[in-house]
Amino acid sequence: MIELDNVGYNYGGGELLSNVSVKLAPGSFHFLTGPSGAGKTTLLKLCYGALTPTSGRARAFNMDINGLDRDQMAFLRRRVGVVHQDCRFLDHLSVLENIALPLTVSGRDITQEEANLRELLTWVGLSERAHATPPELSGGERQRAALARSVILSPDVIIADEPTGNVDWEMSQRLLQLLVELNHMGKTVLVATHDLSLIRAAKKQVQARVLRISNRQLQQAGADL
Amino acid sequence: MSLSRLRNLIIGDAQADRVVPPSGFTAQLTLFVSGAMAFLAVFALALSLASGRLADRWADELARAATLRINAPAEQRAAQTEAALAILDQTPGVASARALSREEQAALLAPWFGAELPLDNLPVPQLIEVIEGEPGYDATGLRLRLQAEVPGAILDDHTRWRAPLVDAAQALRRLAWVSILLIGGATAAMITLAANAALAANAQVIEVLRLVGALDSYIAQAFIRRFTLRALVGASVGIVLGMVGVWLMPEASREGGFLTGLGFQGWTWLLPLLIPLLGAIVAFAATTRAANKRLGDLA
Numbered sequence: 293m294i295e296l297d298n299v300g301y302n303y304g305g306g307e308l309l310s311n312v313s314v315k316l317a318p319g320s321f322h323f324l325t326g327p328s329g330a331g332k333t334t335l336l337k338l339c340y341g342a343l344t345p346t347s348g349r350a351r352a353f354n355m356d357i358n359g360l361d362r363d364q365m366a367f368l369r370r371r372v373g374v375v376h377q378d379c380r381f382l383d384h385l386s387v388l389e390n391i392a393l394p395l396t397v398s399g400r401d402i403t404q405e406e407a408n409l410r411e412l413l414t415w416v417g418l419s420e421r422a423h424a425t426p427p428e429l430s431g432g433e434r435q436r437a438a439l440a441r442s443v444i445l446s447p448d449v450i451i452a453d454e455p456t457g458n459v460d461w462e463m464s465q466r467l468l469q470l471l472v473e474l475n476h477m478g479k480t481v482l483v484a485t486h487d488l489s490l491i492r493a494a495k496k497q498v499q500a501r502v503l504r505i506s507n508r509q510l511q512q513a514g515a516d517l
Numbered sequence: 518m519s520l521s522r523l524r525n526l527i528i529g530d531a532q533a534d535r536v537v538p539p540s541g542f543t544a545q546l547t548l549f550v551s552g553a554m555a556f557l558a559v560f561a562l563a564l565s566l567a568s569g570r571l572a573d574r575w576a577d578e579l580a581r582a583a584t585l586r587i588n589a590p591a592e593q594r595a596a597q598t599e600a601a602l603a604i605l606d607q608t609p610g611v612a613s614a615r616a617l618s619r620e621e622q623a624a625l626l627a628p629w630f631g632a633e634l635p636l637d638n639l640p641v642p643q644l645i646e647v648i649e650g651e652p653g654y655d656a657t658g659l660r661l662r663l664q665a666e667v668p669g670a671i672l673d674d675h676t677r678w679r680a681p682l683v684d685a686a687q688a689l690r691r692l693a694w695v696s697i698l699l700i701g702g703a704t705a706a707m708i709t710l711a712a713n714a715a716l717a718a719n720a721q722v723i724e725v726l727r728l729v730g731a732l733d734s735y736i737a738q739a740f741i742r743r744f745t746l747r748a749l750v751g752a753s754v755g756i757v758l759g760m761v762g763v764w765l766m767p768e769a770s771r772e773g774g775f776l777t778g779l780g781f782q783g784w785t786w787l788l789p790l791l792i793p794l795l796g797a798i799v800a801f802a803a804t805t806r807a808a809n810k811r812l813g814d815l816a
Contacts, residue, residue, distance in 0.1 A: 342728075362733050362816055370730035380725050384538040396532045397731035441729065 293318050293480055294339050294372075294449060299348035301334055308334055310508040311348070316449065316482060321475045321498050323491050324484040325513065326505035332484040333377075335505065336453050339482065340372045341365050353448075370398060373442030375452035379434045381426035388413070388422040391441045398445065409444075416440045416470065432463035439470055449480040456490055464490055472497045526742050526801075537722060537739040543715040547744055550707040551751030551796050552758075558700045559759025559789045565693030566788070567779045572686035575679060582675065583656075585614070585645035589669035598643050601667045605647060608662075610654030617644045647672075704748070704796060705803040712744050712807040723815060733816075737808035741801060748800030752793035760789055 294316040301309040308331045316322060316339070324332050337343040338350050341357045350357040352368055360368060381390045392402045392409055402409065413419045416436040426434060435455050442450055452471065456464035468490060475481045475498055485491065494500050502513035585605070589597045598616050605614035617625075622644060623636050656674050663670040716723070719740075726736050763780050781788065 362812075366727065366730050366732045369728060374728060376728075380721075380728060382536070382538070382722060382725055385535065389535065393536070393725075394729040396536060397726055397729055397735055399735075402532060445730070 293353065294482075295349075295351045296335075296338060296345070297349045297351070299338055299345040299350055301331070301338060301343065302346045303334070307508055309338075309505070309510075312338075312510045313348075314503060314510055316480050318448070318480055319475070319478050320480055321472075321494075321500040322482045323494065323500055323502045323513075324482060324505065325486060325488065325491065325502060328486065330505040331508070332486075332505060333453055335510070336374075336451050336482065336484055340374055340449075340451055341368055370394065370445050371447050372449045372451060373445070373447040375435070375438045375442045375450070375455050377454040377457050379426070379438040381434070381437070383426050386423045386425060387418060387429065387437050390426060391437060391444055393441060394445045412440050412444060417466070431458040432460070432466070435459055435463075435467055436470070439467065443474060443479075447479070449482070450474055452481070452483045454485055455483065456485060456487055461489075465493065468494055468497075526738065526745065529742060533735070533739055534742070536726065537719060537743065543711040543718075544743075544747060546711045547708055547747040547800070548751040548754075550704060550711070551748040551800070552755035554700045554704045554707075555752035555755025555792050555796055556759040556762075558697055558792050559756050559763060561693045561696040561700060562788060562792070563763050563779055563781060565690050565697070566781060566785055568686045568689035568693060570782075571778065572683050572690060575683050575686060581612075581649040581653075583647040583649065584673045584675070585647055585663070586671045586673065587643040587645065587667070587669050588671065589643075591640075593669070594643050597667045597669050598645065601645055601663065601670050604659075604662055604666060605645070608654050608659055610650050610652055611659075612648045612650035614645055614647045617646060642669075701795065701799055705799045708744060708748060708800045708803040709807045712740060712804040713811060715740060715744075716808060716811040720815065723812070733809075733812045737805065737812060740808050741804045744804040745797050745801045749793050749797040752796035756789045756792050760786070 296312050296314050299309065299312045300307060312335065314322075314335075324335060326332055334343060338345055338357075339352070341350070341352070341360060344350075344358055353371060355364070355368070357368070382393065385393070388409060389396075391412065392405065395402050395405055410419070413422055416439060418433060418437055418440065421429060421433060421437075426437070429437060435458070439450075439452070439455065442452075450471065455467050455471070459467065464487065471481050471483060472494065491500070491502055495502075504511050504513045585601055587594055587597045587601060602614055602616065605611050619636055622641060623632075623634050625644075626634055626636075626641070656672065660672050663672060723736055727733075760781075766780055768780075
């Protein structure tokens, strides 16, 4: 589904990632861990085409990401839902409009999708906050809204970058539960996190593969996780 | 542009329109620039049409007319006038010739000397109006013959002063058109600047829209539609004010000369209505170019 083959990435004159190979199979659940600055976010961006590898090949849905034009890249983004650590909302729109944004930009009439939107808001526990604006939300609410936005188009892959970085333990468990539910629905999930307790909790609920970035290389994490 | 894009541009999409936040100063700048430029364009258009009319009038009316002045002592004036009329009657290319009456001559001088001018007491030459036929007469030959037979006759075919006036009017018309082109260019430049500022201010919005799968054409259209509509509205207000300004100018009259003729006549009042449309087209082209370049740079 998404495959990095001997990918390298240089940044600021130095090599951030070197000979990274990973394959995200359909329906799989992956954690990506490593120290801050190791290149977790960079690797995620290589997976959804926000960055172009300086060496090697990145493929998604049997397409070479490097060779996609801007329109093809937009269609790829509709098949890969991304949750950023800072959520990236449009602050002048309501939570509901932000969640519906992928529908809006793909030309769908959101008035006809209202039932789905309400169901999704209920699923992430934001029914009462639909008409609030993003700055009015708490950290956990923002992350749940971002997760809802990432799945509104029912993408095949969900990529989340430190989704529990700014929330308390209880909320991180709630977010994890949502990600696990998505995986049980058949979605491929890739989560970057430095929170090892989250990974341990997840392994009790789902068969997750844990990858660690260390010294610019990607390694399979040990059984201690 | 496809029909669906044109439809979306005109009708719009309420959801899509909300995606890009309203940007304060660029909106006001676009409205003001479009309005001011349309206002100026109305005057430039009026100037162009008026100078065109003037050039045509001078060219048409005076090209076929000449004046023969009989400067002779009072006792010989009638005889020389008769002789001159006889010569003109025989000259090929002269369609008609007639001596102006005392009243007509007094009317010509009235703007300078008043209506009560005692013409009989003044050594005013007798004027003969000569209308040229098709083809025209040989002015040099006519002058030679008049010189020989009517010594006091001076033929003035208006060439000396008519040609520079017609040239001046045509140059004025060209300048007015150049002004309209410059106004269009300045509008395009200002709208490009405003669109670039709006695109730069909304770089994060563009990033989010791309993140959720927006096509660049969708993002560009959100900006293009906004700027095109602003230019259309601004220019519409500008032409209304400009047309009111032109309408308030004194009506054209022969006595008033060129300045009172600065305006629109008949169907030409409809011409300024094209200005908002052209302004919108200029804004559309300028914003499309700016958006495509900016989105390319941000890719």
